[in-house]
Amino acid sequence: MEIDVIELSDNKAKIIIKDTTNAFVNSLRRMMLSEVPTFAIDDVNIYDNTSVLFDEQIALRLGLIPLKTDLKSYNLPEECSCNGQGCTLCQLSLTLSVEGPKMVYSGDIISSDPNVYPADPKIPIIELKEGQKLFLEAVAILGLGKNHAKWQAGVACGYKNLSKITITNCDACGMCAEACPQNIIELQCTTAVVTDPLKCTLCKLCEDACDIDAITVDQDESVVILGFESDGSYTAKELIIEASNILQEKASTLKQTLQTLQ
Numbered sequence: 001m002e003i004d005v006i007e008l009s010d011n012k013a014k015i016i017i018k019d020t021t022n023a024f025v026n027s028l029r030r031m032m033l034s035e036v037p038t039f040a041i042d043d044v045n046i047y048d049n050t051s052v053l054f055d056e057q058i059a060l061r062l063g064l065i066p067l068k069t070d071l072k073s074y075n076l077p078e079e080c081s082c083n084g085q086g087c088t089l090c091q092l093s094l095t096l097s098v099e100g101p102k103m104v105y106s107g108d109i110i111s112s113d114p115n116v117y118p119a120d121p122k123i124p125i126i127e128l129k130e131g132q133k134l135f136l137e138a139v140a141i142l143g144l145g146k147n148h149a150k151w152q153a154g155v156a157c158g159y160k161n162l163s164k165i166t167i168t169n170c171d172a173c174g175m176c177a178e179a180c181p182q183n184i185i186e187l188q189c190t191t192a193v194v195t196d197p198l199k200c201t202l203c204k205l206c207e208d209a210c211d212i213d214a215i216t217v218d219q220d221e222s223v224v225i226l227g228f229e230s231d232g233s234y235t236a237k238e239l240i241i242e243a244s245n246i247l248q249e250k251a252s253t254l255k256q257t258l259q260t261l262q
Contacts, residue, residue, distance in 0.1 A: 068233060102127075163200035
């Protein structure tokens with residue numbers, strides 16, 4: 001297996017995986033969506049709320065704010081020594097105390113752990129007018145995306161096979177170039193040339209536009225382009241590494257189980 005990185009930023013990545021299968025890449029995608037643990041607010045105690053929103057509406061908004069996640073210091077509640085009752089190893093507290101006039105942002109939330117905090121400080125929560133107040137305490141725990149969307153670390157995760165475009169006996173009529181919605185086909189001398197096969201969507205409009213069947217669009221099933229984004233709880237690099245580790249652990253568990261069968 002060979003991996004080439006096309007794009008990598010804090011929250012977004014696109015990679016090419018060669019000598020692989022769609023099934024493997026899809027498993028990796030599913031790990032990022034549903035199996036990588038993240039922190040999210042799960043319980044809210046509101047002591048003072050004179051805003052225009054009900055307590056429940058504010059709690060729902062708080063639950064969907066991505067939090068930077070530290071897996072080294074915390075456990076999933078079901079794997080904690082407290083058996084999920086709640087302790088400093090499986091949960092943390094956050095507070096929010098603001099008074100209007102003010103637009104309340106996620107950055108106003110104060111965490112008891114400096115390593116776990118809102119991933120984006122500019123997520124709007126509510127606008128308070130003159131004299132309005134909001135004071136609350138919240139508890140965040142680790143969870144999995146398969147149980148609730150608020151624990152979903154990966155977003156916009158998708159994949160496709162690399163296109164394989166073959167051009168033979170081209171008469172340079174230019175019809176394929178005009179039909180291509182991605183503008184990746186150009187005329188050079190006496191033939192058409194594909195300039196960027198990575199952008200091909202396999203729509204085959206160029207193939208349909210060619211009257212002499214000089215262009216053929218297919219897909220290379222051994223080469224997969226994987227694109228994904230993080231919600232901010234991890235960097236894109238951390239997310240795919242954690243997803244890979246979880247997939248490897250699940251595969252090892254399956255192997256050990258099968259070896260015990262007679």
